[in-house]
Amino acid sequence: MESNILLDLKNVNKVFGNNHVLKNINLKIERGKFITFLGPSGCGKTTLLRSIAGFYTIDDGEVWIDGNLVNELPPYKRGTPMVFQEYALFPHMTVFDNIAYGLDIKKRPEAEVQERVMAVMAQVKLSGLEERYPHEMSGGQQQRVAMARALVMNSPIILLDEPLSNLDAKLREEVRVELRTIQQELGLTVIYVTHDQLEALSMSDQIVVFNKGAIDQYGTPHEIYYKPRTQYVADFIGTTNFIEAVVVQSKEGTATVSYGFGGDNVTITTDEKLTEGEEVLLSVRPESLRLNHPDISGFNIIGVVQSSMFLGEKERYFLADQWGKEWIVDAYDIGQKTFDGQVRMSAAIDKIHIIKKVSP
Structure with missing residues (x-):
């Protein structure tokens, strides 16, 4: 040993x-x-x-x-x-x-x-x-x-x-x-x-x-x-948002995937060995998403606020995107500002994680 x-x-x-x-x-x-x-x-x-x-x-x-x-x-x-x-x-x-x-x-x-x-x-x-x-x-x-x-x-x-x-x-x-x-x-x-x-x-x-x-x-x-x-790990540890995606191109250390029904592409750093056409999941934590943020480009989804919950240090928003998928977004230090109606959800590329699908 x-x-x-x-x-x-x-x-x-x-x-x-x-x-x-x-x-x-x-x-x-x-x-x-x-x-x-x-x-x-x-x-x-x-x-x-x-x-x-x-x-x-x-x-x-x-x-x-x-x-x-x-x-x-x-x-x-x-x-x-x-x-x-x-x-x-x-x-x-x-x-x-x-x-x-x-x-x-x-x-x-x-x-x-x-x-x-x-x-x-x-x-x-x-x-x-x-x-x-x-x-x-x-x-x-x-x-x-x-x-x-x-x-x-x-x-x-x-x-x-x-x-x-x-x-x-x-x-x-x-x-x-x-x-x-x-x-x-x-x-x-x-x-x-x-x-x-x-x-x-x-x-x-x-x-x-x-x-x-x-x-x-x-x-x-x-x-x-x-x-x-x-x-399982992503879902058990804390809260996360999953979105279906398909690998468009895979290189050493990165993968370009198409997500959402609109077919938007994003290139993400990953250690996983992926093949073109492979179906994967993207995991994005609620605190990694921003609402109507002007400076984040790359990963964007349009959603509509369904409800919200005040949790002291943060406001938790529940949204539905244009395809009906539910999202959770945590907004911190927002003071009296609240979001309503249609909003844009964005995330920095380094906050998006690719998870391989496991056959049942």
Whole structure:
């Protein structure tokens, strides 16, 4: 295994009854990265996390951690502490004893336990709460105890299974920032499971997008958002507008496509290998479109405003083009200005992304 690769999954498969939950998962994760497994319920992300931890036995494939094949190892020998959605704290133990539990099981010297627990409590802002019990703490504090219990083991990788889902929105955002800060300061390798797209985009070095037990895309948040490889990824991450198009000409790094019933052409940068006459989709994010903008040329569609929605920092417009297709456009910082009636929707060429169609 390459020295910088901490986790290497090779052709991992998992079946529950007649349900093929994980389908030939191949994934390499570098040291010191914050990796998010993202997808809707039932897509396989939590099953893969628990298979890495050893709570599930995979049916086929290999799990390598830090250069060691761990398929046959039980969870406590894998060095993969896990923070659960329910925190799983011992209610009869103090904060100190909850955090020290793993070290006590390993029979570490008392002085070492004291030093490591106090150090990690300071890292997660729990100093002074050593004698509290879980029921005496807020949800955010309980989450920090669960995180500290994982951190104190000095393991090379930490697994988090939707640990913030029980917190309210404001506290979620605060703890999200804390988790990312701790991960970066300590150089930890973290695998984080969530179905929350904003959480994934804001916290991750890289995101793994799951679709029905398989990986649709693995990339940086910017790549996942602006350069989705499939229609599923583009549609699942945020909001986007799709328009049918046909490849007119394809060269190395660019493609000219014809879009709309009017047959307008636009040349777009792309890494996809395309052939003349191939049907593709164009993806344009709502915030990338401009309404009645004088300076944007290239991609233009005429539409009629059907309705709008004020969302504070932006106004969201719902439009229909001349062929009846619905569009969503987000206008920011517009003050009191509103759009109505017929408008021109425009987008800069570098904001348009080509997606290959996948045969059903």
